[in-house]
Amino acid sequence: MSIAKPTITLLISCPDRPGIVATVSNFIFEHQGNIVESAQHSSNQQECRFFMRVSFAAEGFKLSPTELRAAFAPLAEKFQMQWSVAYSEQRKRVGIFVSKLDHCLIDLLWRWKHGELQMDIPFIISNHNLLEPLAKMYDVPFYYFPVAKETRTVDEKRILEFLDGKVDFLILARYMQILEPFFVAAYPHRIINIHHSFLPAFVGANPYQRAFERGVKLIGATAHYVTDNLDEGPIIAQDVIHCDHRDNTEDLVRKGSDVERRVLAEAVRLHTENRVLIYENKTLIFD
Numbered sequence: 001m002s003i004a005k006p007t008i009t010l011l012i013s014c015p016d017r018p019g020i021v022a023t024v025s026n027f028i029f030e031h032q033g034n035i036v037e038s039a040q041h042s043s044n045q046q047e048c049r050f051f052m053r054v055s056f057a058a059e060g061f062k063l064s065p066t067e068l069r070a071a072f073a074p075l076a077e078k079f080q081m082q083w084s085v086a087y088s089e090q091r092k093r094v095g096i097f098v099s100k101l102d103h104c105l106i107d108l109l110w111r112w113k114h115g116e117l118q119m120d121i122p123f124i125i126s127n128h129n130l131l132e133p134l135a136k137m138y139d140v141p142f143y144y145f146p147v148a149k150e151t152r153t154v155d156e157k158r159i160l161e162f163l164d165g166k167v168d169f170l171i172l173a174r175y176m177q178i179l180e181p182f183f184v185a186a187y188p189h190r191i192i193n194i195h196h197s198f199l200p201a202f203v204g205a206n207p208y209q210r211a212f213e214r215g216v217k218l219i220g221a222t223a224h225y226v227t228d229n230l231d232e233g234p235i236i237a238q239d240v241i242h243c244d245h246r247d248n249t250e251d252l253v254r255k256g257s258d259v260e261r262r263v264l265a266e267a268v269r270l271h272t273e274n275r276v277l278i279y280e281n282k283t284l285i286f287d
Contacts, residue, residue, distance in 0.1 A: 006058035006089045007036060008068070009274045014081040016042045016050035023075055024054060031071070033061040039286045051277055053286035058087065086274040093120045094268075095167040097175035100130050104173035104194060107261035108268065109138045117265070119272045122166055125159065127177060147177055156183045171268060172226070174260075181228050189234070189278050191226035192271060194264040196256055197238060208252040219243055219252060221260040223267030225278070234283045236267035236276055 014020065021040060028035055033056040040052040063071060068085060076083050098105050105124070111117045123141040124131070135142035143162070147155040160183060163170075169190035184191065196202075197220030202210045211219070220240040227233035241259045243252060270276050270285060277284040 004088070006087070007055045008033070008058050008061060009053065009055045009086045009088070010072075010083060011086075011274060011277050012050075012052040012054075012076075012081050012083045013277060013279055014050055014079045014083075016048040017079070020050055020052065020079055023079070024052065027072065027075060028054070028056050028061075031062045031068075033057065041284060049279065051279065051284050053275065053277065058089065084274075088118070088273075091118055091120050092168040092272050093122055093166065094169055094171055094272075095163060096121060096124045096171045096173050097177075098124060098126045098131055098173050099176040100128050101174040101176075101257075102131055102134060103257045104261045104264050105131060105134060107265055108171065108173060109134070109140070111265055113138060117268055117272060119268070125162075127175070152177075153180060153182075156180050159183075160186055169271065171264070173264065178230065179226060184226055184228055189225045192223055192236065192264070192267050193226050193231070193233070194221060194223045194260050194267070195231055196220065196260065197222045197240070208256055209249050212247070212249045212252055215245070216252075217243060219256045219259060221256070221263040223263045225283075227281075232281070234278050234281055236270055236283055236285070237263045239263050239266075 010024065012024065025035065035054060035056045037053070037055040040050065043049045065085070065087065072083070075081075096105060096108065108117065112119065112121060121140050123143055124135045125143050125145055127145060127147045129144050132142045132144070145155065145159050145162070156179065169192065170187055172191065172193040174194065179191070196207055218240045220238060222235055223237045224231070224235045225233040239259050239262060241255045243255055247255070270287065275286045277286065
């Protein structure tokens with residue numbers, strides 16, 4: 001596997017007007033940066049909005065992180081930009097949350113171990129002890145935090161206290177708990193969830209059995225950022241897999257598990273590579 005050279009990435013959202021690309025490109029050029037990727041999009045809505053992702057080589061760039069932010073701030077103010085900067089050498093730290101199902105966790109750990117997902121995993125958290133042996137196989141610390149309906153607020157506050165300062169984002173790898181609003185607010189647009197894409201159909205328990213009874217021809221999965229509106233946050237990745245009359249419930253579960261793990265891994269990759277730009281309740285994916 002080739003080792004990618006370190007890069008610096010700017011994500012920008014602002015009102016559309018002439019000169020944005022030229023100004024950003026010239027800023028990078030003036031400080032001896034070499035652009036390696038650049039993509040932009042302008043909406044055709046009434047309030048036209050401009051979006052941009054630009055990555056440039058860290059090697060040779062003359063500004064430190066603090067200097068870059070200070071130097072770019074006047075340009076951002078001029079164009080009314082919402083912007084962020086990320087350095088590829090600063091790997092994101094992720095806390096993975098699981099319950100009893102292991103297919104998404106196994107896939108994430110395998111991809112992480114083989115260098116496909118450029119992130120650090122300081123620990124795995126679960127409301128059950130079942131998957132602790134899997135964490136030990138990959139030498140990742142595992143922490144058991146039971147969560148009860150009657151004490152959910154106290155239990156989640158305890159988890160938040162544990163997380164403080166240790167992670168940059170969270171993955172719900174089939175974590176079968178609904179997070180309280182205060183928990184979501186602590187990680188805005190930094191909690192990735194995965195679920196089947198039958199929604200709003202087949203809500204609740206046993207969705208694959210009810211999908212089988214309905215005779216569905218497609219099974220899908222959706223990975224999105226968690227918001228206070230259950231399963232309605234900005235979508236990062238989706239995919240589908242076909243099924244037919246020969247598939248029984250077990251076949252649907254197997255196919256559903258496969259598409260879930262693929263979609264979650266793709267969403268995590270996009271997030272860790274700073275390829276997701278959120279606007280309102282939608283995402284722009286620069287891939």
